Amino acid sequence: MKEKTSSSLRSGCPINVLLETLGDTWSLLIVRDLMFFGRSTYNEFLNAGEGIATNILSDRLQKLEAANLIEKRRDPADARKFIYRLTARGIDLAPMLVEMILWSARNEQTDAPKETIKAMAADRDGFVAKVRENWQAARDS
Amino acid sequence: MKEKTSSSLRSGCPINVLLETLGDTWSLLIVRDLMFFGRSTYNEFLNAGEGIATNILSDRLQKLEAANLIEKRRDPADARKFIYRLTARGIDLAPMLVEMILWSARNEQTDAPKETIKAMAADRDGFVAKVRENWQAARDS
DNA sequence: GCATATCGCTTGCACAATGCAAGTTAATTG
DNA sequence: CAATTAACTTGCATTGTGCAAGCGATATGC
Incomplete structure (x- = not known):
């Protein structure tokens, strides 16, 4: 290695x-x-x-x-x-991945569901916050 | 190719x-x-x-x-x-690159100037807007 | 106006990374 | 307790990368 x-x-x-x-x-x-x-x-x-x-x-x-x-x-x-x-370092990549998704949705043909993209685009920080919450909840369980 | x-x-x-x-x-x-x-x-x-x-x-x-x-x-x-x-497709990558920069600034040692990072983190959309304006201005000239 | 330098490449070759198929070991299921 | 599953590892052919050298077109210096 x-x-x-x-x-x-x-x-x-x-x-x-x-x-x-x-x-x-x-x-x-x-x-x-x-x-x-x-x-x-x-x-x-x-x-x-x-x-x-x-x-x-x-x-x-x-x-x-x-x-x-x-x-x-x-x-x-x-x-x-x-x-x-x-x-924590890994989940912190969420904002970047969200922007990657949004770029592709704006500029390429993808098979991402339109509604999800819309919600993501309308409130990126809220979307990221939810991803973080889910991650935290899964850890605590 | x-x-x-x-x-x-x-x-x-x-x-x-x-x-x-x-x-x-x-x-x-x-x-x-x-x-x-x-x-x-x-x-x-x-x-x-x-x-x-x-x-x-x-x-x-x-x-x-x-x-x-x-x-x-x-x-x-x-x-x-x-x-x-x-x-236009290229400059549209700005939000993603900004998030990449911010992730590294939060999680790694980098040689990016702290003030720039602070400004970027405080107003990401404003920073991206400025990048876009500069790009547009350079094209028009 | 002619030699020299610069710019944006291309080419050849050694080495590293990737992709595919097959094999391996430990744990589990029927 | 035999067959299956999970998570890999290994071998090998193909592809990609890194380095040094070379090349044609344009520009610069004298």
């Missing part, structure tokens, strides 16, 4: 810093699955629809965990499974 | 749609340079600090142009140069 030490950073530009961890085609899809679709296990990510390969998924989960964006624990109900969930 | 036809999409999820065009480590750095740093030529992108390779830069500029996020024209003052600029 490759290390990502702070000294290996290409620059300290905030956009670059984020991209060095999340700048690929798969990592943010995993975050999306965790944040919006309630997916939390390896097989759920694997069957998300975009067709990620098993080795790539494994690699990205490790990197996201190393970056402290997700955390991994055994499923108490089934010891074969692991449950992944977003950390 | 490889085509990105609509049929080749892994899914119609809005996040995925955006990532299929911009989901790599370099493309958004070019957008950043255009949006925030006034860089607009090949050599300016090349010397941006992160050290992109010449062939990769060339490839990404072509892909961004093909995706209608940037456009290319000759420099009227120097026929050796090309001037790249953001399209």
Whole structure:
């Protein structure tokens, strides 16, 4: 596994810093699955629809965990499974993901339900707040 | 050069749609340079600090142009140069980039000036509006 | 007006990342 | 207790990346 030490950073530009961890085609899809679709296990990510390969998924989960964006624990109900969930740093990506969704909805053809987009666009901060609440509630339970 | 036809999409999820065009480590750095740093030529992108390779830069500029996020024209003052600029679709990425910057500022060590971040965080929509105005003004001139 | 420098690339090659299929181990279900 | 499931790992072919060098067109200096 490759290390990502702070000294290996290409620059300290905030956009670059984020991209060095999340700048690929798969990592943010995993975050999306965790944040919006309630997916939390390896097989759920694997069957998300975009067709990620098993080795790539494994690699990205490790990197996201190393970056402290997700955390991994055994499923108490089934010891074969692991449950992944977003950390505070991870859920804090919600505003960015919302803007990504809204950009695509404005500029591309997508299969996102119009009503959801409308609600999201009308009150972005409220939408993010709800996502945060759900995340918090799931943790407390 | 490889085509990105609509049929080749892994899914119609809005996040995925955006990532299929911009989901790599370099493309958004070019957008950043255009949006925030006034860089607009090949050599300016090349010397941006992160050290992109010449062939990769060339490839990404072509892909961004093909995706209608940037456009290319000759420099009227120097026929050796090309001037790249953001399209309407491109400048519309501003809210997302602002959220990326704010996430990094909240969660990582960056070299972004604190005052700029403060202003950005206090009035994100106002900041985005200013970015848009600057872009519009540069086009009209 | 001619040599030299600059700009925006392209090419070749070594190395790293990705995608696919198959195999592995531990835990669970029937 | 045999078959299945979950979460991976491994091997290998293909693709992408990074670096150095080269190239054609335009501009600059003398």
